[in-house]
Structure formats: C-alpha cells, structure tokens
Amino acid sequence: MSESVPGVDLTAGARDAIASGVLWPGWLVTVALVVPFLLGASVPLWVQAVPLAVSALVLGLPHGAVDHLALPRVRGRRPTWRAMGAVGLLYLVCGLAYGVVWYVAPVVAFAGFILLTWFHWGQGDLYALLAFARVEALESRLQRALAVVVRGGLPMLVPLLAFPDWYRRVALALTSLFEADSLAGLTWLFRVETRLALGAAYGLLIAGYLALGYVRTGSDRTPWLIDAGETLLLAVYFAVVPPLLAIGVYFCVWHSLRHIVRLVLLPRRTRDAVRTGRLWSALGRFAVEATPLTLAALALLGGLWLFVPRRPGDVLGLLAVYLVLIAMLTLPHVAVVTWMDREQAVWG
Numbered sequence: 001m002s003e004s005v006p007g008v009d010l011t012a013g014a015r016d017a018i019a020s021g022v023l024w025p026g027w028l029v030t031v032a033l034v035v036p037f038l039l040g041a042s043v044p045l046w047v048q049a050v051p052l053a054v055s056a057l058v059l060g061l062p063h064g065a066v067d068h069l070a071l072p073r074v075r076g077r078r079p080t081w082r083a084m085g086a087v088g089l090l091y092l093v094c095g096l097a098y099g100v101v102w103y104v105a106p107v108v109a110f111a112g113f114i115l116l117t118w119f120h121w122g123q124g125d126l127y128a129l130l131a132f133a134r135v136e137a138l139e140s141r142l143q144r145a146l147a148v149v150v151r152g153g154l155p156m157l158v159p160l161l162a163f164p165d166w167y168r169r170v171a172l173a174l175t176s177l178f179e180a181d182s183l184a185g186l187t188w189l190f191r192v193e194t195r196l197a198l199g200a201a202y203g204l205l206i207a208g209y210l211a212l213g214y215v216r217t218g219s220d221r222t223p224w225l226i227d228a229g230e231t232l233l234l235a236v237y238f239a240v241v242p243p244l245l246a247i248g249v250y251f252c253v254w255h256s257l258r259h260i261v262r263l264v265l266l267p268r269r270t271r272d273a274v275r276t277g278r279l280w281s282a283l284g285r286f287a288v289e290a291t292p293l294t295l296a297a298l299a300l301l302g303g304l305w306l307f308v309p310r311r312p313g314d315v316l317g318l319l320a321v322y323l324v325l326i327a328m329l330t331l332p333h334v335a336v337v338t339w340m341d342r343e344q345a346v347w348g
C-alpha cells in the first residue's frame with residue numbers, strides 16, 4: 001500500500017539518501033539535546049531563543065515559502081502565474097482574516113494556533129512515516145488520524161504537561177501583544193488536575209496507537225520500530241528540553257526539513273537528484289526558490305511589528321511577534337499542505 005501513498009515512488013537510493021540526510025540528523029540532534037537536559041542542564045533564555053530566531057531564515061520560514069509552486073507541482077503541472085496568484089490570494093485572505101482574530105480575540109487566536117499546529121505538525125509527520133519510513137502498518141484511516149493526533153500532540157501537548165509555566169509565559173507573550181491580562185480565563189488549563197487528566201488520556205492514546213500499529217505490522221518490524229522509537233524519543237524530548245528551545249529545534253530539523261524533502265521530490269529535476277543520492281544539490285535548488293518569499297515574509301514581520309498595539313521590549317516579546325506572523329502564515333500553509341495530502345493520497 002505504501003507505494004501508492006506518497007505520490008512518488010521512492011527508489012531504494014532515494015530512501016537511503018533521505019534516511020541519512022533527513023531522518024538521522026533529526027534523531028541525532030534530538031538525542032543530543034535530551035541527554036544534557038536529562039542530566040539537569042539549564043541554559044539562559046536568549047540561548048533557548050536562538051533556534052526559533054534562526055528558523056526565520058533557515059528551514060523554518062523557508063519551508064512554507066514555496067507553497068505557490070507546491071500546489072501546481074503536486075498536481076503534475078508547471079506553476080503558472082494564475083496558479084501562483086491563487087495561492088497568493090489564499091494567503092492574503094486567510095492571513096488577514098486570522099490577523100483580525102488576533103486583534104479582537106487574542107486568546108481564541110492563540111488556542112486556534114495551538115490546535116492548528118497540532119494538526120499540521122501531525123500531518124507532516126504522517127506523510128514522513130508513510131513516505132520515508134514506509135510504515136505500512138498505518139493502513140486504516142483511523143490509524144492515520146491517530147498518527148496525526150499522537151505526533152502533533154508531542155510538540156503541542158507535552159510541553160504543557162511538563163513546563164506549564166513556560167507555556168503560560170509564551171501564551172501570555174503572544175496574547176498580551178494585543179490585550180493586557182488576557183489569559184485570566186485560561187488558568188484552569190495550567191492546573192495540575194487538568195494536566196494530569198490530559199496526560200493520562202494522551203498516554204493511553206499513544207499506547208493504543210502503538211499497540212494497534214504493532215498488531216497490524218507484518219514480518220518486517222523496522223518501520224513500526226521507527227515510528228515507536230520516534231514517538232517515545234520526542235515524548236522524552238518535549239518533557240525534558242525547555243519548550244522554546246525544543247520547539248525551535250523541532251520546527252527546523254523535524255517539521256521543516258521533512259517537508260522540504262517532500263517538496264523537492266515533486267519536480268523531476270530535484271527528484272532525480274534525490275534519487276541519485278544528491279540530496280544537497282536538491283536542497284540548494286530549494287533554497288534559491290524559497291529565498292524571495294522568505295524575505296517577503298520577513299518584511300511582513302516588520303509590518304506586523306508596526307501594527308501590534310502593545311509593542312514588547314524583551315526577547316520573548318520579539319519572538320511572540322514572530323510567532324503571531326507564523327500563525328497568520330500557517331493557516332493558508334495548512335490549506336496548501338492539506339491539498340497536497342489529498343493529491344498524494346495520504347488518506348488513502
């Protein structure tokens with residue numbers, strides 16, 4: 001079944017290149033961060049903020065900067081001005097509408113951002129599991145939906161369970177750009193009872209998901225082991241690494257890197273490069289294509305800064321403005337990626 005899933009039939013050479021150039025780096029970076037923090041390391045806020053700041057130029061923001069090319073390409077067409085314009089319009093309408101929500105109801109906008117990211121990062125990992133790790137055990141829609149909920153919950157829910165104060169600080173940094181004392185209605189979410197209940201439900205979900213995958217796995221257990229190993233590794237990672245740092249690194253080396261490889265597999269030229277093991281050449285080509293709109297997004301960041309009613313003066317506040325921009329760009333981006341999922345038969 002997995003041959004029909006990713007929309008491109010990956011040769012063994014391509015899969016090797018992706019494993020060594022994409023999967024392994026993500027695993028290694030994650031382990032490299034888990035170890036010191038398990039041993040009790042602590043780092044100052046500005047250091048924790050570095051990966052998220054870097055994501056504005058490398059991997060993070062660029063991963064969405066070719067959405068105008070991705071949509072025609074996933075349908076096997078060359079990008080035309082019309083198709084690119086349609087994606088531009090989608091960004092304009094969705095981004096602006098969501099911007100208005102941030103203005104008038106920042107807490108709703110923040111909650112929406114968490115749920116949107118939960119779905120989006122889950123859907124990104126689902127594609128990677130099917131296409132790169134060939135997890136054939138994810139055969140039913142139910143299992144794929146569970147994969148999205150489980151994978152997306154790792155970055156979005158585990159930090160709430162393990163670092164509620166950080167979570168609240170970041171939530172406050174975002175919402176208070178628009179309204180003071182905005183989080184008062186959310187105190188229940190950070191309470192220990194709430195977190196215990198959420199943690200128990202989520203733990204059961206992970207157990208059920210992995211058990212179902214195990215039962216459905218054929219004789220080759222490697223793909224399931226990759227899924228289970230990644231899931232448990234990320235659960236520990238988000239439970240011990242301070243969330244700003246953990247999310248900044250995850251955004252770059254898991255979500256964005258995996259999505260970028262998905263993108264370079266679409267046009268013939270870069271797909272052939274990946275197939276023959278020249279991953280870096282394909283990534284170089286991507287970097288060129290992603291540069292103009294990455295720069296445009298950075299210009300929008302400047303614009304958003306001017307529009308924010310309560311301008312911050314600290315590192316967290318600066319990151320908060322960047323995260324609100326990401327939120328506004330993510331809504332149309334998710335629409336594009338969901339369309340890609342449809343075209344590439346990710347849901348069967």
Ligand SMILES: CC1=C(/C=C/C(C)=C/C=C/C(C)=C/C=O)C(C)(C)CCC1
Pocket residue numbers: 113114117120155156159166167170171243244247251255323326327330
């Ligand atoms: C930074 C941070 C948080 C939120 C990060 C989010 C929501 C990032 C979304 C990024 C996206 C959508 C990127 C595009 O693909 C939490 C969870 C509140 C915990 C504290 C640290």
Ligand SMILES: [Fe+2]
Pocket residue numbers: 063064120124255259333
């Ligand atoms: Fe994305």
